[in-house]
Amino acid sequence: MLNLLNEAINRTGIKADKTIKNLNMNLTLKIWRQKNQNDKGGFESYQVSDVSPDMSFLEMIDVLNEDLVKEDKDPVHFDHDCREGICGTCSMVINGRPHGPKEGITTCQLHMRSFSDGDHITIEPWRAKAFPVIKDLVVDRTSFDRIQQAGGYVSVNTGGAPDANEIPIPKRIADEAFDAATCIGCGACVAACKNASAMLFVSAKVSQLAMLPQGQVERKTRVEKMVAQMDEEGFGACTNTGACAAECPKGIDLSNIARLNREYIGAKLKSENVS
Amino acid sequence: MSWFTKAFSTTIGRKLVMSLTGIFLILFLIEHLIGNLLLLNGDGGLAFNEFAHFMKYNRLIQIGEVVLFGGFLFHIIDGIILIRKNRKSRPVQYAVSNKSEVTSWASKLMGPFGIIILVFLIVHMYDFFRFKYFSPVADMPGTDISDLASLVYIKFQSVGYVAFYVIAMAVVGFHLYHGFQSAFQTLGVNHVKYSPIIKGLGVLYSIVVPLGMALIPIIIYINHITQQI
Numbered sequence: 022m023l024n025l026l027n028e029a030i031n032r033t034g035i036k037a038d039k040t041i042k043n044l045n046m047n048l049t050l051k052i053w054r055q056k057n058q059n060d061k062g063g064f065e066s067y068q069v070s071d072v073s074p075d076m077s078f079l080e081m082i083d084v085l086n087e088d089l090v091k092e093d094k095d096p097v098h099f100d101h102d103c104r105e106g107i108c109g110t111c112s113m114v115i116n117g118r119p120h121g122p123k124e125g126i127t128t129c130q131l132h133m134r135s136f137s138d139g140d141h142i143t144i145e146p147w148r149a150k151a152f153p154v155i156k157d158l159v160v161d162r163t164s165f166d167r168i169q170q171a172g173g174y175v176s177v178n179t180g181g182a183p184d185a186n187e188i189p190i191p192k193r194i195a196d197e198a199f200d201a202a203t204c205i206g207c208g209a210c211v212a213a214c215k216n217a218s219a220m221l222f223v224s225a226k227v228s229q230l231a232m233l234p235q236g237q238v239e240r241k242t243r244v245e246k247m248v249a250q251m252d253e254e255g256f257g258a259c260t261n262t263g264a265c266a267a268e269c270p271k272g273i274d275l276s277n278i279a280r281l282n283r284e285y286i287g288a289k290l291k292s293e294n295v296s
Numbered sequence: 297m298s299w300f301t302k303a304f305s306t307t308i309g310r311k312l313v314m315s316l317t318g319i320f321l322i323l324f325l326i327e328h329l330i331g332n333l334l335l336l337n338g339d340g341g342l343a344f345n346e347f348a349h350f351m352k353y354n355r356l357i358q359i360g361e362v363v364l365f366g367g368f369l370f371h372i373i374d375g376i377i378l379i380r381k382n383r384k385s386r387p388v389q390y391a392v393s394n395k396s397e398v399t400s401w402a403s404k405l406m407g408p409f410g411i412i413i414l415v416f417l418i419v420h421m422y423d424f425f426r427f428k429y430f431s432p433v434a435d436m437p438g439t440d441i442s443d444l445a446s447l448v449y450i451k452f453q454s455v456g457y458v459a460f461y462v463i464a465m466a467v468v469g470f471h472l473y474h475g476f477q478s479a480f481q482t483l484g485v486n487h488v489k490y491s492p493i494i495k496g497l498g499v500l501y502s503i504v505v506p507l508g509m510a511l512i513p514i515i516i517y518i519n520h521i522t523q524q525i
């Protein structure tokens with residue numbers, strides 16, 4: 022296509038100072054393939070050619086999958102939904118980093134212009150005992166749901182919606198609670214942590230409610246139950262390396278983990294739960 | 297399990313134990329450094345021996361020593377439990393390792409550093425602490441206090457032993473370069489005003505205290521060589 026275009030320019034006789042360059046890339050992908058939970062799995066290499074720098078990373082895999090389907094092969098399975106960075110499903114570790122080399126984004130927000138022609142890209146699923154691989158790059162993250170169900174909720178009276186601003190909340194507190202609430206539960210914190218710890222996730226979920234008046238009713242039982250569930254699922258402990266916050270697409274801060282620790286200490290000291 | 301032991305058996309609970317015992321050990325190291333510096337007093341070890349004598353027979357210090365043993369024991373046991381749990385949390389490793397630059401390499405090696413310190417600790421107990429209670433050494437001439445200082449002076453005449461000691465102190469420094477501030481984060485202390493101070497103190501401590509500890513055998517060794525010439 023570009024050759025034709027350049028030829029046409031030549032034929033016009035106009036002296037073009039630049040030929041139009043083909044920016045499309047040829048890439049070698051090394052992707053984790055695993056049939057099911059019980060399969061051992063392994064890496065397979067694929068070539069994708071003519072990848073536009075404007076594609077998102079997921080679109081690039083879509084192109085690969087089209088080729089695979091045409092060749093009657095099993096396409097690469099991967100989780101995706103909103104493709105705009107809010108659903109948190111597009112879990113993959115790209116060249117050793119959750120959601121790839123850029124900060125503050127999910128995989129669907131990563132564009133191929135972050136790579137260069139000829140690159141070798143290794144793509145792996147989240148690795149954690151609590152996130153077993155279902156197939157290829159798809160992992161089971163229901164452990165996060167179970168942690169949420171254990172305590173990540175508030176008691177609300179049924180009936181008419183209350184008036185806005187009926188309960189005054191200082192702006193700074195509201196902002197901080199909202200920052201914590203931006204957690205999309207993608208699991209990048211677990212994927213990045215050397216201990217596969219879920220502390221950043223749990224701390225965001227505990228924080229968003231602990232700071233607000235509506236969250237006070239279950240405040241102590243919430244943190245006790247969520248931490249107990251976190252342990253039950255087999256997530257590791259926090260060594261405070263900060264790898265989680267560095268990879269978090271929503272920029273959840275480490276101060277939330279300190280708050281979780283405070284909430285835990287407070288609950289264990291003051292709650293009446295002795296079981 | 298009672299509610300109390302349960303509170304310290306979760307991952308956060310075990311980290312609280314690491315943090316509290318870690319801070320206690322940090323305080324202990326200051327006392328240990330001050331004591332050791334007496335070896336350089338230039339009095340043939342008299343001040344050091346007197347200090348050691350006091351530390352052995354003072355009732356309060358004796359109680360402190362039991363607490364210190366408990367502190368080490370809990371730190372080591374919970375440390376090993378956490379190392380194992382953390383390893384089990386990721387049964388399959390990544391083919392390409394995580395390269396995010398913000399995490400300090402010291403923070404990723406807390407476990408290995410701890411194990412090295414444990415090995416050093418065992419050698420250290422056998423080489424020095426043993427003589428405090430179990431294999432009493434001769435008294436200093438003209439006094440009735442044990443001459444532990446001579447034991448130390450002789451040990452550090454070996455360049456290999458000095459090197460081993462210096463390397464061990466470097467590892468303690470790395471362990472605390474991350475550990476000092478980490479212990480406060482574990483306790484939930486994270487504040488715009490105080491966290492930078494804690495981080496600064498941690499860096500200062502992790503350099504000054506291990507360096508002081510390591511300089512003592514180096515100076516003893518240099519003294520030994522220069523006296524021989």
Ligand code: HEM
Nearest residue numbers: 260314315318321322375406407410413414475478479482
């Ligand atoms: C003089 C000796 C020692 C001092 C002063 C010390 C101090 C500390 C401190 C302050 C922490 C940070 C706690 C936190 O993050 O909340 C820590 C963590 C740790 N220590 Fe030590 N420690 C010493 C010896 C040891 C030994 C002998 C071991 C052997 C197993 C060990 C294993 C660990 C481990 C594994 C951690 C990291 C736990 C984690 O964050 O997951 N330490 N230490």
